[in-house]
Amino acid sequence: MHELVIKNGTLVTPLAVVSADVAVDGERIAAVESSMRGCREIDATGLLLFPGVIDAHVHMALPVAGTRSSDDFLSGTQAAACGGVTTIVDFTVGIPERPIPQAIEARLAADPAISHVAAVHHETTTGRLNDLAALGRLCKSRGVTLLLDAVSSFGGEELAGEDWNLGALAGTANKCLHGVAGLAFVLAPVPAWERVAGPAGDSVYLHLGSYYQGQHGDGFAPFTLPVQLALALDAALDELADGGGWQARRQVYRERAARIHATLLAGGVAPLLPDGASSAVLRAYRLPAGLTYEALHDRLKADGFIIYAGQGDLAREIFRISPMGDIRPADLDRLCGLLADSLRADPRPVVAP
Numbered sequence: 107m108h109e110l111v112i113k114n115g116t117l118v119t120p121l122a123v124v125s126a127d128v129a130v131d132g133e134r135i136a137a138v139e140s141s142m143r144g145c146r147e148i149d150a151t152g153l154l155l156f157p158g159v160i161d162a163h164v165h166m167a168l169p170v171a172g173t174r175s176s177d178d179f180l181s182g183t184q185a186a187a188c189g190g191v192t193t194i195v196d197f198t199v200g201i202p203e204r205p206i207p208q209a210i211e212a213r214l215a216a217d218p219a220i221s222h223v224a225a226v227h228h229e230t231t232t233g234r235l236n237d238l239a240a241l242g243r244l245c246k247s248r249g250v251t252l253l254l255d256a257v258s259s260f261g262g263e264e265l266a267g268e269d270w271n272l273g274a275l276a277g278t279a280n281k282c283l284h285g286v287a288g289l290a291f292v293l294a295p296v297p298a299w300e301r302v303a304g305p306a307g308d309s310v311y312l313h314l315g316s317y318y319q320g321q322h323g324d325g326f327a328p329f330t331l332p333v334q335l336a337l338a339l340d341a342a343l344d345e346l347a348d349g350g351g352w353q354a355r356r357q358v359y360r361e362r363a364a365r366i367h368a369t370l371l372a373g374g375v376a377p378l379l380p381d382g383a384s385s386a387v388l389r390a391y392r393l394p395a396g397l398t399y400e401a402l403h404d405r406l407k408a409d410g411f412i413i414y415a416g417q418g419d420l421a422r423e424i425f426r427i428s429p430m431g432d433i434r435p436a437d438l439d440r441l442c443g444l445l446a447d448s449l450r451a452d453p454r455p456v457v458a459p
Contacts, residue, residue, distance in 0.1 A: 108136055111144030115155040128157050156190035164194045167216060179217040195224065207240040214248050222251045222273065228259040228385045231417050232378055233426060235263065235385035242270025257281060257290075261346055262356050262387050262430070274298060279335060282355065282387060284431060285342035289335040359386035362429030362438055369442040373449030378424050388428040390416070394449065399425050405448050411441050 108129035117126045117138065129137040129144060135157050166182045168175040177185065179196075186194055198213055200206035214220055223245055228235050238254070245252040251273035256265060262282030265275065274294035279285035292314055302315035316328045346355060363386060367377070370391055378390035393399060399415050402425060406413055416424035 108142060108144040110146045110148070111142045112148045112150050112155060113142075115150030115153050117155045117157065119157070128155055158193070159189070159191045160193045160195070161186060161191045162195045164196050165199075166194075166196050168197075168199060170199065179219075196220075205237075207237055207244060210241065211244055214244070214250060220250060222253055224253040224255075226255040227265075228256075228263065228387055230258045230388055230426070231390075231420070232424075233384040233388045233390045234379060235259070235383070238270060239264075239266070242266060242272070246271040258387060259385065261352050262359055263352070263385060264356075265352075279339040279342065282352075282430060283339065283342045283346060285339040286335050288332055289339055356386045359429050362433060363389060365438060365442060366427060366429065366445070369445050370449070373446055375449060378420075387430060388414075388426055390420075390424045390426045392424055393422075397449070402448055406441075406444055409440070409444055411444065 108131050110130040112128045112130070114125070115128070117124050117128065119138075126138050126140055127142045128135060129139070129142050138157065164182065164186075165175050167178040183194065186192075196213065198206060198209040200209050204212075210223060214223075223241070225236060225238065225241060227238055242252055244250075246269060250271065252270050253273055254265075254270075254275040256275040257278045258281050259265070260275065260277035260282055261284075265272070274292055276290065276292050277283075278287070278291070279289040280287040299315065299318045302313075303319060311329065313328075320326050320328055346352070349355060363384075367389065370377075374394050376392045377384070378392055384390070393402070399413075399422070403413055403415070414426040414428070415421055416426065
């Protein structure tokens with residue numbers, strides 16, 4: 107028998123709206139089923155139940171434009187709880203006077219109850235490589251778990267798990283690993299997987315615990331995996347190891363990126379970010395006056411090379427280029443030659459900002 111059962115309500119989940127009971131033990135949702143009994147029961151007939159709502163984007167006590175957002179962590183989480191929200195994800199904003207690591211440090215100091223910090227390692231919108239070493243040290247010193255989006259950095263940039271107090275990271279088979287797109291993964295210490303063991307609950311396909319239990323139990327995943335993608339990832343990991351690991355791959359990326367960078371500077375193209383801010387994996391450049399992204403893209407594509415457009419407000423201002431993949435010296439020579447030819451009409455050398 108459960109400590110508390112909320113009965114006869116209409117349950118709203120990410121997957122469906124159903125009639126079910128919600129059992130609570132130790133202030134946590136223990137089960138979502140029908141006809142459960144509890145030491146204490148609440149009749150929710152005619153009411154909507156939102157079990158464990160997560161508000162994934164809030165700003166608590168955020169300094170902005172010379173003022174501060176109205177809710178602090180105490181009043182904001184009280185209001186959230188009244189609306190059925192049990193977890194919030196607070197966002198910080200970096201400014202030149204206080205970069206992101208310092209902003210997060212102030213957040214952690216303001217609320218010692220914060221348990222996790224989530225971050226993106228490599229932002230492919232601009233090519234920025236965030237200072238995870240500083241953020242990781244901060245998480246380590248305060249005993250806060252770091253959750254990392256390493257989709258565009260795993261295999262090509264440094265990841266210091268223990269030093270950064272890294273609790274879990276998400277990656278992909280393609281990008282820096284050179285596998286085939288379509289297969290993602292999460293890496294975490296064994297105790298973290300043990301904490302998510304148990305029934306899938308409302309989410310089946312996205313319940314990571316089911317995948318882990320199957321993989322380390324009977325060897326089967328809850329769903330049929332794309333075997334060809336898994337075999338391609340296995341081969342890609344062997345290739346990475348045989349080639350010297352992530353350190354060697356990063357060095358190759360850096361050398362290729364430096365060659366492309368010099369070619370673009372000579373052609374009058376300025377980088378979007380200052381020196382040292384970009385990753386080895388991808389860089390963004392400003393389109394010179396008179397040259398559209400479409401024109402540059404189509405010229406390069408006709409000879410077998412693909413660049414990326416900017417996104418959002420940057421769509422008409424920048425292009426992005428990456429040195430990932432099986433690029434041979436002759437390919438790089440040809441690419442740099444094509445870039446120089448495409449930019450020759452506006453040959454103004456620029457100095458990186």
